[in-house]
Amino acid sequence: MTSESRVFAFFSRYALYLAWVVSIVAVGGSLYLSEIMKFVPCNLCWYQRIFMYPIVILLGIASYGNDRKIIKYVLPLSIIGGTISLYHYLEQQIPALAKMLPCTVGVPCSEDYLDWFGGYVTIPFLALIAFVLISALLINGRKHEDVSVDDEEDEAEFESAVN
Template identity: 45%
Template sequence: MTLLGVATPLAVLALIADAIVLAALVGLVLSRVSAAVRGWWDGLRDLVSPIALPGAFLVSLIAVSGSLYFQFGADLVPCQLCWFQRICMYPMVVLLGVSMLRRDLVSARLYALPLGVVGLGLSIYHYLLERFPGQIHLNCGAGQPDCAVTPFNIFGFVSIPYLALAAFLLILTLLLFARSDGEEAWEEEPAAC
């Protein structure tokens, strides 16, 4: 397969991930202002919770597989920021996989959320560096690929850091969206006397 033959389906998956994250954020906000939406939201969380951890694991596995393809299949040398993002993503495959097998959402949140937050910050910074190369300066070192150069832009804006950004966002959303065992739906706050 060619680079674009792999990058294009990953770009579509990234856009789907963005839509899921946006829908979750809108649902969260609306559930805070409307009792009717709150009931729907709690039902949706109950429905999605059992598949959230396997979903987060699958997202991390696809992200790692994509990065390995870009490096070894398409011969793209990762830049310094790509390596830092990999440091955050690669352990998540193991952490989320073990947590999924143990059905332990609490441990997944404890260990994967910090990695996801750091990885998200790095991918946002890297994406901004690509979009505004003159505004942000990073010394990547001699012989290292330039972090501001991207080998592709699918749909005009989806690059490798964007793929990582979408993956980190979706993993964080799934981990925060899911309900752990014993976690109850939001209660209606009692009226003040």
């Protein structure tokens, strides 16, 4: 087994757990920024939270029971949340987008609390990274589920042929 396939196998085997850890960090960061740092979330931030917060609970339960069937339910949440994060990030980086759909109540969505590395790493960018990581891990975990089912069938065929 090559080192590349070992890494792939590791991330496939522990995909649920790793995606759960990513979601915990994302939710923890979100709560830290709003409750401790007192950053008021904008409308798009709330939508991202709506899609991230259930992922923690669903992946936590699935990780405990190693239930990969949950992937088909969590993956759409992650993809939709990532799409919202991408739009939010683009709205912060491209001022013309903020004028197309302005936030009329509360904090403007183009407001930038964090501007690490010259403004390229913002809160929506961090959320986007979390959603992309979760999606990639879950897609990888689905592939592991298919492989493990095939391996079990091959083992059963081998044992029946031997006996």
